[in-house]
Amino acid sequence: LYFAPEQGNVVFGSAIDGWGFRIGQFVQMYSEKMGINSEVLLKTLWGDYYLNTKSKKIMKGAQSKGKKPLFVQLVLENIWSLYEAVVVRRDKEKINKIVNSLGLSILPRDSRHADPRMHLNAICTQWLPISQAVLAMVCNKLPSPLDMTEERVEKLMCVRSRRFDSLPLQTQALKQAFLECKSDGTAPVIVFICKMFAVDSKGIPQNKPRPLTQEEIAQRREQARKRLADKLANQGKQMGENSENPAANASTRGHQVPSQMEQAAMNASQQESEQRDHFIAFARVYSGTVRRGQKLFVLSPKYNPSEALAKLPENYSPDDDLLIPHLSSCTVQELYLLMGKELEDVQEVPVGNVLGIGGLEDHVLKSATLSTSPLCPPFTPLNLEATPIVRVAVEPKHPSEMPQLVRGMKLLNQADPCVEVLVQETGEHVLVTAGEVHLQRCLDDLRERFAKIELSSSEPIVPFRETIIRPPKVDMVNEDIGTQQKVAVIHLKKEDQSKYPEGFGVDSDGLVTLNTPNKLAAISVRALPLPEVITQLLEENCDLIRAMEHFNLSVKEGREVQEINSTTLEAIKIFKQKLEENLVGRKWRNAVNQISSFGPRRYGPNILLNGLKDYERPSMWQCLDKNSRDLGAYRDFDNSIVSGFQLAALSGPICEEPLMGVCFILEKWDMSYKVQQFVQTHHHSPTEGQTSKTEVYQEITSKENSLANLNPMLESSEAQHGQIESNETPAKSSEAGQCNSAVVVTDCYGPFSGQLIATMKEACRFAFQAKPQRLMAAMYTCEIMTTAEVLGRVYAVLSKRAGRVLQEEMKEGTEMFIIKAVLPVAESFGFADEIRKRTSGQASPQLVFSHWEVISSDPNWVPTTEEEYLHFGEKADSVNQAHKYVNTVRKRKGLYVEEKIVEHAEKQRTLSKNK
Numbered sequence: 001l002y003f004a005p006e007q008g009n010v011v012f013g014s015a016i017d018g019w020g021f022r023i024g025q026f027v028q029m030y031s032e033k034m035g036i037n038s039e040v041l042l043k044t045l046w047g048d049y050y051l052n053t054k055s056k057k058i059m060k061g062a063q064s065k066g067k068k069p070l071f072v073q074l075v076l077e078n079i080w081s082l083y084e085a086v087v088v089r090r091d092k093e094k095i096n097k098i099v100n101s102l103g104l105s106i107l108p109r110d111s112r113h114a115d116p117r118m119h120l121n122a123i124c125t126q127w128l129p130i131s132q133a134v135l136a137m138v139c140n141k142l143p144s145p146l147d148m149t150e151e152r153v154e155k156l157m158c159v160r161s162r163r164f165d166s167l168p169l170q171t172q173a174l175k176q177a178f179l180e181c182k183s184d185g186t187a188p189v190i191v192f193i194c195k196m197f198a199v200d201s202k203g204i205p206q207n208k209p210r211p212l213t214q215e216e217i218a219q220r221r222e223q224a225r226k227r228l229a230d231k232l233a234n235q236g237k238q239m240g241e242n243s244e245n246p247a248a249n250a251s252t253r254g255h256q257v258p259s260q261m262e263q264a265a266m267n268a269s270q271q272e273s274e275q276r277d278h279f280i281a282f283a284r285v286y287s288g289t290v291r292r293g294q295k296l297f298v299l300s301p302k303y304n305p306s307e308a309l310a311k312l313p314e315n316y317s318p319d320d321d322l323l324i325p326h327l328s329s330c331t332v333q334e335l336y337l338l339m340g341k342e343l344e345d346v347q348e349v350p351v352g353n354v355l356g357i358g359g360l361e362d363h364v365l366k367s368a369t370l371s372t373s374p375l376c377p378p379f380t381p382l383n384l385e386a387t388p389i390v391r392v393a394v395e396p397k398h399p400s401e402m403p404q405l406v407r408g409m410k411l412l413n414q415a416d417p418c419v420e421v422l423v424q425e426t427g428e429h430v431l432v433t434a435g436e437v438h439l440q441r442c443l444d445d446l447r448e449r450f451a452k453i454e455l456s457s458s459e460p461i462v463p464f465r466e467t468i469i470r471p472p473k474v475d476m477v478n479e480d481i482g483t484q485q486k487v488a489v490i491h492l493k494k495e496d497q498s499k500y501p502e503g504f505g506v507d508s509d510g511l512v513t514l515n516t517p518n519k520l521a522a523i524s525v526r527a528l529p530l531p532e533v534i535t536q537l538l539e540e541n542c543d544l545i546r547a548m549e550h551f552n553l554s555v556k557e558g559r560e561v562q563e564i565n566s567t568t569l570e571a572i573k574i575f576k577q578k579l580e581e582n583l584v585g586r587k588w589r590n591a592v593n594q595i596s597s598f599g600p601r602r603y604g605p606n607i608l609l610n611g612l613k614d615y616e617r618p619s620m621w622q623c624l625d626k627n628s629r630d631l632g633a634y635r636d637f638d639n640s641i642v643s644g645f646q647l648a649a650l651s652g653p654i655c656e657e658p659l660m661g662v663c664f665i666l667e668k669w670d671m672s673y674k675v676q677q678f679v680q681t682h683h684h685s686p687t688e689g690q691t692s693k694t695e696v697y698q699e700i701t702s703k704e705n706s707l708a709n710l711n712p713m714l715e716s717s718e719a720q721h722g723q724i725e726s727n728e729t730p731a732k733s734s735e736a737g738q739c740n741s742a743v744v745v746t747d748c749y750g751p752f753s754g755q756l757i758a759t760m761k762e763a764c765r766f767a768f769q770a771k772p773q774r775l776m777a778a779m780y781t782c783e784i785m786t787t788a789e790v791l792g793r794v795y796a797v798l799s800k801r802a803g804r805v806l807q808e809e810m811k812e813g814t815e816m817f818i819i820k821a822v823l824p825v826a827e828s829f830g831f832a833d834e835i836r837k838r839t840s841g842q843a844s845p846q847l848v849f850s851h852w853e854v855i856s857s858d859p860n861w862v863p864t865t866e867e868e869y870l871h872f873g874e875k876a877d878s879v880n881q882a883h884k885y886v887n888t889v890r891k892r893k894g895l896y897v898e899e900k901i902v903e904h905a906e907k908q909r910t911l912s913k914n915k
Contacts, residue, residue: 020130163565189288333359408451466652524668644760
């Protein structure tokens with residue numbers, strides 16, 4: 001075990017009563033009294049040991065023999081007796097005896113205090129002060145900065161799975177500065193800021209009132225006397241002048257009004273500056289010494305020292321205005337030592353210390369790296385366990401206060417590392433938070449602290465996911481559907497059912513074929529549900545997929561490739577191996593090597609497979625095998641196919657929510673010979689010939705965008721550039737390793753690449769709708785601690801909110817039950833309040849985002865068989881939870897909803913008309 005009392009890294013204590021100890025303190029005390037070796041007592045004081053009073057020996061097996069453990073005998077019984085004497089019985093004689101035996105001196109006012117807790121606190125803070133116990137543990141057990149290993153240094157310096165040896169040599173040389181931990185002037189200053197936190201202006205040391213010295217008190221007293229004497233003399237003088245000249249008196253009063261207004265304005269501005277929050281950067285020094293007034297480079301998390309090296313001038317310094325992305329400079333204005341909630345002003349902080357830095361709110365958003373060298377790499381930002389999942393749209397009640405809201409949200413984003421602030425395409429300002437309590441805290445901070453305006457917020461917006469499943473074997477009343485193969489049906493919303501696109505086709509197995517609007521290309525796509533294990537793998541390895549995509553994009557565009565570090569390469573190999581182990585069966589044969597892209601945003605839990613027989617595309621896994629980088633070539637307009645898949649994965653057909661756990665297989669991609677001929681013509685002679693690429697493009701677009709003109713133009717272009725081999729298949733690429741989508745064929749339907757994107761997106765959506773569709777809900781893990789008396793009420797609240805109990809166990813040694821359950825995030829609002837009300841405060845839940853779960857009911861389900869009509873009624877009277885969620889999301893997004901406002905309406909008449 002890492003934490004063990006005998007190792008000295010555990011402190012037992014009570015903060016409210018002010019005591020704390022490590023078992024080493026009692027070992028030192030009892031080893032002298034009892035004459036037992038201190039090392040033996042240290043190992044046995046915590047554990048299943050007891051003291052045999054007859055033999056004066058420490059024996060094992062206290063629990064089996066019914067004896068008191070040594071820790072209870074020597075430690076806990078002493079503390080219990082103190083509590084009993086002071087708090088329970090208030091026995092003065094016994095208290096005095098304990099105080100004298102411990103050699104303590106208690107003030108009379110603490111002894112006579114009416115509250116026994118104050119008396120107890122005075123005794124405990126002298127006998128077992130918690131501050132000394134914690135400080136001793138920190139000094140003895142926390143590792144020294146000099147003990148930092150080379151592995152850890154390389155991990156800190158390598159951001160986003162980059163290899164250490166791929167960094168510039170000047171950057172690699174900084175590794176020695178980390179290991180040496182020097183604080184002299186020769187060492188480079190390296191500071192990592194992990195977060196920003198807001199402090200009230202009264203908490204800043206400069207604004208705190210300090211106690212006055214005797215000389216200052218006497219000086220102020222003299223100044224006050226002088227001001228009073230001057231005031232009385234001026235009043236007497238003015239009274240004499242006023243009696244002689246009343247007109248002058250009126251003019252003097254008129255001059256006093258503006259001065260009073262100026263004084264009020266100054267007071268208001270001073271009060272506003274006092275109420276303003278200050279941001280302190282929570283940081284640690286890894287090398288050198290930070291001094292007040294020092295100028296440093298600010299490296300944001302996206303900064304790349306390799307790109308900056310080429311742009312840096314000679315003899316650079318933080319004073320220079322360097323136009324390098326994600327690099328700026330700042331002056332260290334204030335340095336603070338963090339002493340609990342107090343801040344102590346300091347002039348400099350050497351290496352190895354934790355500190356607070358003031359005045360960086362304009363330079364650092366959430367985390368950054370400060371250094372005297374711009375060749376220092378940025379550190380990896382901290383990963384937070386809480387995932388932001390709940391969002392609300394926020395707006396001011398008075399539109400004129402929008403600038404205050406924008407400023408307040410910016411400050412909130414800086415102050416809270418877990419919150420996210422977005423501005424949507426609709427112009428809405430959105431807060432993304434970890435849950436209901438966090439959301440309420442953020443809104444309160446906005447109202448009272450950062451924006452200081454009245455706000456109105458929308459209902460909490462909960463995200464969903466869309467997926468497909470394997471065809472179910474039983475219907476809604478558990479009747480066997482049968483083994484007959486049903487024809488695939490496309491489930492369309494009412495407004496989409498008016499017409500299918502031209503060239504649309506779907507077979508019995510769900511293969512969807514779709515033509516582009518200009519009929520020059522046809523695409524066939526099939527959708528399959530991914531196994532649940534694969535979906536989890538894709539979610540857990542998002543960072544690896546991003547690294548692979550970044551590497552492949554660099555190779556594809558011919559940019560300088562940043563080699564991936566060995567640890568990440570090993571993780572990618574394991575990731576690929578796990579995919580191969582779980583994608584088994586005839587339909588998944590060689591699927592891992594056929595992956596073209598992940599989506600949405602190129603790293604999500606959906607896959608696009610290249611199922612074309614005559615198209616050898618460069619492998620997604622080319623970072624693992626350098627020899628495979630030259631194998632295969634990208635086909636023309638390949639990027640358009642991938643972009644269409646990304647758009648389809650980003651917004652599904654059920655309610656425009658992202659897809660999850662879906663695999664799309666591209667089984668056919670036929671392009672008209674006209675397009676192939678046109679593209680190949682230009683790549684046979686890219687720089688020579690009578691007609692250049694630009695000229696042909698202009699010629700096509702100028703002839704009224706007519707498809708009828710495309711063929712003669714292609715023929716003339718072919719005649720000019722030479723004979724093209726007629727046996728070249730459409731799947732062959734014109735140039736090895738290059739994507740030729742830059743060549744644009746334009747007609748009245750727009751650029752051909754755009755038509756392919758739209759067609760691929762629609763084909764994916766239709767293929768998705770040809771399979772059984774389901775909605776996925778975000779789920780919380782809910783842990784509830786409660787007593788046996790209110791157990792039934794807890795279960796009632798959980799079942800009402802579609803929760804599911806996973807485990808129930810009794811806490812050992814108590815009457816408390818611990819219930820572990822899962823609860824949909826959409827049903828969690830007001831859950832904590834309701835469960836406290838129903839149980840009279842005896843149950844307290846804790847919610848943490850856990851996973852995504854498929855809702856079993858079909859959102860498009862309607863009764864079809866006689867049994868379903870009998871069980872559910874003609875209109876399925878029981879609530880379809882998935883359909884309810886879908887309608888809620890579609891209403892919020894302004895999409896069509898299939899529901900009647902009034903059902904079973906009856907004509908009503910008044911009594912007077914019935915007479």
